[in-house]
Amino acid sequence: MDWDKLRIFHAVADAGSLTHAGDRLHLSQSAVSRQVRALEEQLNATLFHRHARGLILTEQGELLFDATRAMIKRLDTATARIRDSEEEAFGELRVTTTTGFGSLWLVPRLSALYNKYPELKIDLMLEERVLNLPMREADVAIRMKEPSQADLIRKRLMSVRMCLFASRTYLARCSVPPSLENLAEHRLICQNPSSAQVGAGAALVQELMGHDVPSVLTVNNYFGVMQGVLSNLGIGVLPDYLAQDFHDLIRIMPEVESSEVPVFLAYPEELRHSKRIAAFRDFVQDEIIAYRKQLREQ
Known part of the structure; x- marks a missing residue:
C-alpha cells in the first residue's frame, strides 16, 4: 500500500478537513482530495462521510485511522531512538x-x-x-x-515497608490504639485483599483483619487508601515513604509493619x-x- 496515500489520509482524518490537511502537508486541496479518492478506490471502501462542515470517518475509515496512528507513533518512537545517540x-x-x-x-x-x-x-x-x-x-x-x-x-x-498511618486531625480526635487488640475500636482503611498488590502488604492486611475489625474501607490502590486516611476516616495501611512527603500523615504503632518490599x-x-x-x-x-x-x- 502506498505510504504517501496513507500519510495524506491520516492528515485528513486528524484535521477533519481537506483544506487543513493540505495546509499541514503543503499540498493543494485538490491534490489531497485526489490521493484520498485513489486510496478509497484501491481499498474499494468509503473512508469519509462528506458534508458541508467537514469530513467524518466511516467505520472503515476509523479502522484505517487506528492503524495509521499506530504506525506514525512507532515511526516517531523509532526516529527518537535513532537520534538517541x-x-x-x-x-x-x-x-x-x-x-x-x-x-x-x-x-x-x-x-x-x-x-x-x-x-x-x-x-x-x-x-x-x-x-x-x-x-x-x-x-x-x-x-x-x-x-x-x-x-x-x-x-x-x-526498600519499602507497609505501615499504619492516621491523619493529625484523626489522632487529635481519637487516641492511638495501644495494641492491635484495640484496632477494633477504629475503622481500618486498606487495599482490597483481592486486588493486585505486593505480597507483603497483603499479608499485613490479612493479619490486621484477623483482629475482628468491624468497620473497614477497602480500595483497589494505595492512592485511594491515602485519601481515605487524609479524610479522617480511620487508620490506613500505607507505604512508609509517604511519611516524608505528606506531613499530615502520622505513622502509628511503629512495631506493626510488613516485611521488606x-x-x-x-x-x-x-x-x-x-x-x-x-x-x-x-x-x-x-x-x-x-x-x-x-x-x-x-
Missing part, C-alpha cells in the same frame, strides 16, 4: 510502575527531570500489571519485586546506551539518595 536526552520515554508508587512518589518528583531535560516526553503507565519490557510494552519499569523477565538490566533502588528499576538490554534511559535512571537514583538523606536527618 546524541548528547541530550529527548523524545518519548514510556515508564511503567504501580499506581501507588507512580502517583504518590514518582510524579511529585518529575519536575527535577523535566527541568534538566525539557524535551523529554514521559508516557507514564500506572498499573499493577507487569508490562513486558522485552516485547517493548514499556521502555523502563519501577516494580515492587525483582523482574523475572529475561534480557533485562535491573537495579535495586530501595524491594523496589527495582529495570529496562531492556538493548536500551543500555539510551540517553533517555540513562537520564531517567540517574534522576531516580538521585531522588533516592536525597530521600535517604532526609530520612537520616529526621
Whole structure:
C-alpha cells in the first residue's frame, strides 16, 4: 500500500478537513482530495462521510485511522531512538510502575527531570500489571519485586515497608490504639485483599483483619487508601515513604509493619546506551539518595 496515500489520509482524518490537511502537508486541496479518492478506490471502501462542515470517518475509515496512528507513533518512537545517540536526552520515554508508587512518589518528583531535560516526553503507565519490557510494552519499569523477565538490566533502588498511618486531625480526635487488640475500636482503611498488590502488604492486611475489625474501607490502590486516611476516616495501611512527603500523615504503632518490599528499576538490554534511559535512571537514583538523606536527618 502506498505510504504517501496513507500519510495524506491520516492528515485528513486528524484535521477533519481537506483544506487543513493540505495546509499541514503543503499540498493543494485538490491534490489531497485526489490521493484520498485513489486510496478509497484501491481499498474499494468509503473512508469519509462528506458534508458541508467537514469530513467524518466511516467505520472503515476509523479502522484505517487506528492503524495509521499506530504506525506514525512507532515511526516517531523509532526516529527518537535513532537520534538517541546524541548528547541530550529527548523524545518519548514510556515508564511503567504501580499506581501507588507512580502517583504518590514518582510524579511529585518529575519536575527535577523535566527541568534538566525539557524535551523529554514521559508516557507514564500506572498499573499493577507487569508490562513486558522485552516485547517493548514499556521502555523502563519501577516494580515492587525483582523482574523475572529475561534480557533485562535491573537495579535495586530501595526498600519499602507497609505501615499504619492516621491523619493529625484523626489522632487529635481519637487516641492511638495501644495494641492491635484495640484496632477494633477504629475503622481500618486498606487495599482490597483481592486486588493486585505486593505480597507483603497483603499479608499485613490479612493479619490486621484477623483482629475482628468491624468497620473497614477497602480500595483497589494505595492512592485511594491515602485519601481515605487524609479524610479522617480511620487508620490506613500505607507505604512508609509517604511519611516524608505528606506531613499530615502520622505513622502509628511503629512495631506493626510488613516485611521488606524491594523496589527495582529495570529496562531492556538493548536500551543500555539510551540517553533517555540513562537520564531517567540517574534522576531516580538521585531522588533516592536525597530521600535517604532526609530520612537520616529526621
